[in-house]
Amino acid sequence: MQNHLKVIIAAALLSACSSPNTVNVIAGQESVIPLHNEGERAGRYHNLYPGDKHYPTTCTDDCYPETELLQCNDTPLHCLYQGQQNPASINTGFTVRWLGHASFMIETPNGEHLLFDPVKEQFDSPVDLAFKLAGGMYRNPGFWPTKNELNQIDAVMYSHIHYDHFNKADIEEIGNQPRYLVPLGVADNFPTGGFNISEMAWYASTPINDLTIHAVPAHHFSSRVLVPFIYEDNNKDLWNGWLLEQNGNTLFFAGDTGYSQHFSDIKQKYGEIDVCLMPIASYYHEENGKWYRYVHTTPEDALNAARELSCKVMIPWGYGNASWQMGDHSSHSALLRLLHMSHNMNEPVPLYILNEGEQVRL
Template sequence: MLYSHLHYDHFSHASIAQIGTGATYYLPLGMADYMPQGGYQIIEKAWYSQSERGELSLHLVPAHHFNNRKLFDDDNKALWGGWLLQQNGKTLFFAGDTGYSNHFKDIQQRYGDIDICLLPIASYHSDKQPDWYRYVHTTPEDALVAAEELGCKVMIPWGYGNASWQMGDISSHSPLLRLLHMQQHLNSQVPLLILNEGDSVAL
């Protein structure tokens, strides 16, 4: 299991209890202190560090975000990040929660063009969010620019839908509509693979 950071919508003790101790949990450095007790197999990673699991290589990479579990109490005591997976010459990148920054270019320079990029589009600045929110969350247009800089061969946007609509503009799918509009406006050449909530795809 791969985790990006401690925020409750990404790191759920209830979900960890359901998964159980049979899995290996890959965490950014310092997050093991926040795992529930019970004999879990944990591997902590620093940015740009690597683990091998059979033919699969797992890399923790930077994200432009922050980390805490308690409001104003434990800010950034643990690392956060995204994950890049390599297997049989193919790469998959999960950005985690992140704002736009030069770290996308740095990742591409280190690993080359990415085959599949999972980039967040829904949790961004709007009239519902404070001004600093876009600093740590990509807008749909930010995600498109990041996809170009990462050399994404396919971009899968995530974060929109009925469970997260309040993080965007107006409705559950307004971030997706904004993404499609901005794809044309920016003349983005990165192909999009659009999934509805609950959809799965074999890649």
């Protein structure tokens, strides 16, 4: 009898794992689908504002001065931010917990629970193995939600399919109870298992209860290795930022992005943004720095973007003890540069600095 029960349970689990996913596409009249229509790039996505960039501000000298606000065991490695902060200047009801790198858990004013770009530990295979063989740095594990917290998740949003933002093993652990919101084309990258996936065009919107979720542009690119060291899917799938709106309050997650006019476009369409989660890392590369900055914001780019969005508070991400140090001098060099440039630029947008695993109600 016990063996028979085990067979039934195993069959049920196998059936659940092989269940087809449900995929729908959301694109309204005001949506933007940035596809090349002809030429060798036909059917591939593109940024709204390609071409050479003008950056309003660039730090050139003494960009990473030490500060007493950042206590480090090995400057600037293994650090904790210890500055005094006051989140009481706004009252949106959003609770933001930084899980590490680009991953966030959000509780909305009315109690929905959401995840942005959840990646628990390392990359999916085969990049995980290739990265290890090439001597790449392995990150410390992020502050992953508990099983009980994962069971309460209403929606999971991914900005794009790069390995540090999208991990199939984590999707399988999170499970098929939440709704998954992704850019156009991304559903093809999911494991099977009965996942409910909505692909969204830029400026498309969808509700979850009385929470409105908007897919918004980012300035980036898309690729995911199919054969080790060979990319055959460049820009086959779109890339997004995300904007949450509830009770008249807004929270913006920029995703990976370079500096571009799309920030001003978002402000023009949606008005002032209350809480902005902005990337500040992966802009530095000795041999290919121009390209890295083209698709990633420097700290000063992020500050300028936050001003253009009229953010009432900016929370930076991408640095940290649970980062891969991709494209940066060290784990916290981007934060040192942010603190330095915020002071030098006399920026009006307040910063709220989280250490990984910390949360704040704003």
